[in-house]
Amino acid sequence: KLVAIGEIGLDFTPWLASTSQEREEQKRVFQMQLEAAKRLNLPVNVHSRSAGRQTISFLKEQGVQNVLLHNFAGRLSAALEGVQAGYLFSFPPAVTRNDQRVKLIQRIPLENICLETDSPSLGPNPQERNVPENIKVSCHYIAGVKGLTPETVCEVTAKNALRLFPRVSQKLKE
Numbered sequence: 001k002l003v004a005i006g007e008i009g010l011d012f013t014p015w016l017a018s019t020s021q022e023r024e025e026q027k028r029v030f031q032m033q034l035e036a037a038k039r040l041n042l043p044v045n046v047h048s049r050s051a052g053r054q055t056i057s058f059l060k061e062q063g064v065q066n067v068l069l070h071n072f073a074g075r076l077s078a079a080l081e082g083v084q085a086g087y088l089f090s091f092p093p094a095v096t097r098n099d100q101r102v103k104l105i106q107r108i109p110l111e112n113i114c115l116e117t118d119s120p121s122l123g124p125n126p127q128e129r130n131v132p133e134n135i136k137v138s139c140h141y142i143a144g145v146k147g148l149t150p151e152t153v154c155e156v157t158a159k160n161a162l163r164l165f166p167r168v169s170q171k172l173k174e
Helices: 020-040 052-061 076-084 093-097 100-107 132-146 150-164 166-173
Strands: 005-011 044-049 067-070 088-091 113-115
Touching: 005 020, 005 052, 005 067, 020 044, 020 052, 044 052, 052 067, 052 076, 067 076, 076 088, 076 100, 088 100, 088 132, 093 132, 100 132, 113 132, 113 150, 132 150, 150 166
Parallel strands: 005 044, 044 067, 067 088, 088 113
Antiparallel strands: none
């Protein structure tokens, strides 16, 4: 059974989408994927690289509501726009190696944050394979940045994830 559609989104990294035509093609495909998610009443797990503001604006234009912006690295102003739209943001263990994400974690309310590993990539050490167990690394890091206990971060982010993915929540109750 499907619980979400993803990972979908926009990647405007210059070497990947160097022309406006390539970016428009990505938007066209993304729109089709979002339409499918709306038709099936499924949340989306969204990738955005070098396209944070464009991705959030596009999601809002398309009327998509149940959104997880995975490994978000966009500007704080774009993230806060996403927060206002009710979107959630997740951070992998690699967040510990990126000072830019501190501002995002500080300002995005915990009620809009989920944990992720993105394994086998984006671990705490770029030379080592990332594993699911490293989700604890993300949890402890976010707790430290926000001045909360890891237990609080774990509890709230788990509730956030179950709220975003209600089919998972239903399955856990069975």
